[in-house]
Amino acid sequence: MDGLYATFSTAVPISTIHRRTSAIGARAIGQIQRDPGLFSAYGYMALDLFYRGAQKAGQKLTTDSLAQSFETTSFPRDMFGSRR
Numbered sequence: 001m002d003g004l005y006a007t008f009s010t011a012v013p014i015s016t017i018h019r020r021t022s023a024i025g026a027r028a029i030g031q032i033q034r035d036p037g038l039f040s041a042y043g044y045m046a047l048d049l050f051y052r053g054a055q056k057a058g059q060k061l062t063t064d065s066l067a068q069s070f071e072t073t074s075f076p077r078d079m080f081g082s083r084r
Contacts, residue, residue: 049075 057069
């Protein structure tokens with residue numbers, strides 16, 4: 001990894017530019033009484049993916065059913081507009 005330079009940028013959850021992120025940010029402020037950070041957004045996205053996969057896998061959730069669900073589910077764009 002010697003000499004590797006990398007950068008990453010994304011909308012902050014309270015951004016008023018992005019309608020989806022500002023709605024999530026406003027909801028978080030109401031619940032935790034402070035502005036959400038970037039890692040709040042990452043956590044939200046990870047749990048949203050798990051929720052959607054687990055919901056499709058059904059009530060008898062197993063590792064195999066969850067993996068199959070993830071492989072066959074078409075997930076919508078996330079709050080930042082990226083494909084998952």
